Amino acid sequence: MTTTQLYEGDVGELSAVTRAAALEALVADLRSPDPAVRDDRAYVTAARWIPDLDPAERQDLGDRMAAYFTDPALQARTFAPLVLARIVEAGCWSEMWWRPFADWYPAEQDLRGYDPALGWLHAAAHGADLLATLARHPGQDPQPLAELAVDRLLAPTDHLFDAQEDDRIAYALARILSRPDLTAAQSVAWLEPIAEIFRAGEPGPVPAWVSNTVRTLRMLYVLVDRGVRTRNTDEPPRPVTHRVQVLEALADTLTIVAPYMG
Numbered sequence: 001m002t003t004t005q006l007y008e009g010d011v012g013e014l015s016a017v018t019r020a021a022a023l024e025a026l027v028a029d030l031r032s033p034d035p036a037v038r039d040d041r042a043y044v045t046a047a048r049w050i051p052d053l054d055p056a057e058r059q060d061l062g063d064r065m066a067a068y069f070t071d072p073a074l075q076a077r078t079f080a081p082l083v084l085a086r087i088v089e090a091g092c093w094s095e096m097w098w099r100p101f102a103d104w105y106p107a108e109q110d111l112r113g114y115d116p117a118l119g120w121l122h123a124a125a126h127g128a129d130l131l132a133t134l135a136r137h138p139g140q141d142p143q144p145l146a147e148l149a150v151d152r153l154l155a156p157t158d159h160l161f162d163a164q165e166d167d168r169i170a171y172a173l174a175r176i177l178s179r180p181d182l183t184a185a186q187s188v189a190w191l192e193p194i195a196e197i198f199r200a201g202e203p204g205p206v207p208a209w210v211s212n213t214v215r216t217l218r219m220l221y222v223l224v225d226r227g228v229r230t231r232n233t234d235e236p237p238r239p240v241t242h243r244v245q246v247l248e249a250l251a252d253t254l255t256i257v258a259p260y261m262g
Helices: 003-008 016-029 035-052 055-070 074-089 095-104 123-134 142-154 165-177 184-189 192-199 208-226 243-257
Strands: none
Touching: 003 016, 003 035, 016 035, 016 055, 035 055, 035 074, 055 074, 055 095, 074 095, 074 123, 095 123, 095 142, 123 142, 123 165, 142 165, 142 184, 142 192, 142 208, 165 208, 184 243, 192 208, 192 243, 208 243
């Protein structure tokens, strides 16, 4: 049976031996430089199979994806958070996966959305997708999630977001700010490092990473004002927990770099 034939079936229909081999092939294909193999085939299969894996298999797959954060292949690093997000949605999360992710996300240097040979890479957006998914995971402390999003935004880069990465990070922050266990102070404290950077700015061309941050906060303002929808569902928008305080803090922060707002 070819890998393509394996992927066409349901994982529950495979024998134990074939199932183990199929999962090994899936892990390998998730770092393939061929986007038709990695994105169109392996990731789609992973998203379909993960809910039907047993807990030990999901744990092992998560361990393998966490190890990919230090892989030399860019596409392996950038697809790891997507697969981990699907594992979290299936109810599995290990604290052992947090540190590899948190070390990688702000440190990744190649933030291109798309490469003609490798296809979609989207490190900033895919990391944000994992943050957004973790925001709804029971027992997850929301503060480190927001702080990690800020670390990504404030990490110097010459790459200007060009594939809606700012929207995806804003969405993740909005999901984090929707957590009911956040206090009003916690809902705005994550903005202070950004405000400090903005206050220290000097006249001249706006660095790409500052522009990325400003655009992210603008989209976040819209999401906080309008409410946050769960993607691919008909659920009504969910309000952030401390809407008024967050809107005021966002406006104050943006006014630092756009004083005509005041």
